[in-house]
Amino acid sequence: ERKLAARHIDFVFEPNLDVNKIRDVEGNQVRFIAHRAPKATVARYAEQMRAGAAFPAIVVNERYEIIDGNTRWMAVQRNKIPTIAAYVCIDLSALQARSLSVELNQSHGLCMTEDEIRAFVTSAIEDGQVLDTKAYSRITGIRASTLARWVAAKHFEVRARSVGLAPEYLAPLADSVRAALNVAKLKEVFREVTALAVDARVPAAEIKSIVTEANAASSEVEALRVVAHARAHRSDTIKAIAAGFKSARRKSAGSALHIGGLLRFEVADLLDVSPEKQAEMFSRMARLQERLDRALTRARVEWDLGDTPEPKGLVGTLANDVA
Structure with a gap:
């Protein structure tokens, strides 16, 4: 009662x-x-x-x-x-x-x-x-987060249906991907980025990045260009999936998460180490720096970076930190 x-x-x-x-x-x-x-x-x-x-x-x-x-x-x-x-x-x-x-x-x-x-x-x-x-x-x-994901996934399904995307076509998309796609603001961008997610089996984290960039674009044309650029970078994956092959798991999949985690720390956070562990931490950071320097050197040559700005040099960064 x-x-x-x-x-x-x-x-x-x-x-x-x-x-x-x-x-x-x-x-x-x-x-x-x-x-x-x-x-x-x-x-x-x-x-x-x-x-x-x-x-x-x-x-x-x-x-x-x-x-x-x-x-x-x-x-x-x-x-x-x-x-x-x-x-x-x-x-x-x-x-x-x-x-x-x-x-x-x-x-x-x-x-x-x-x-x-x-x-x-x-x-x-x-x-x-x-x-x-x-x-x-x-x-x-x-969990409330699980319920929220179900809600977002359902809203995505309703929205996808309204732009002519069949449920069978969307079947490969996980709930997390659907929730990320539903954040796209413009109708045509939503349609195109959803097609990209299906065709290239793009994971949720990458979809979030693409959608965020597209939403921040100054016009619909520019937003669609963001999606087109993301599709072009995944052309080999799209062809492989269309031919019946699974998308190859990149070796960087795990490291990308760790690098993303490191970027959340400020310099002061990285230096906040107990005295007895400072020598070990210094050695590990030095090894990480050396490995990243080598990766950046090769990336400049091997990757199509377009207009990506060069990161600050190590000397300049150190000078700024000391200042």
Whole structure:
């Protein structure tokens, strides 16, 4: 009753609802049909009922369509009991019923699977609702960040459909990639960068970088040029994937993450080392500098850097740090 009252749902408690009036109508529950009222659980509930155990009342709407309590309803019928206690909710939409079903299922009985919870999230987005991910995280036990990713992925799916991109074409894209793509501001940029993500199997981190640069462009033409440039750099990968080969994993995949991590540290952070470890740290930083210098030297020759500005020289950097 507290949960119904907290949601401002009008209801009537019916202690003896005729079980034959209750109907199972699709659209009011979040649990998949295959997971409703498992036979073993129904048998256990029925036995406990015969032994005198008291169970919570089921929940139905004013048309007696069940919202929560499938297993209890089946157990009562198994015991040939003609009535069951029920909360009859008044003026409840299908979406409100499913939302209530989420909370009730997670608070008692069998918890829902992630697929069932995601299906609810998807249906809520399709109905135009804005999901409070923190609130539903508390209800479902699913991380708010995961729920937010599901929401973003669904928004991406709806948006992709609106620009003519078929679900089958988008199948290779992970949720994290879909969420990153959905940040693209312009329609044509969204379409082109999505096509790039599919054709080149671009990971989420790289998509974020491309989309950020495109969003910062001064015009749509310039933004599309950013995407075209990213596609040109991945032409070999795109050809390989189109020919039925997997995208080769670059040796730099792991090192890129570590370099990105290092860039988050200021010079003072790197120098904040306990005295007993300073000699070892100095040696490791010197080795890293030597390796990066060699990599930069080769990159200047072997890579197509275009208009990429030259990094500051080591001497200039040291002079600035000392100053």
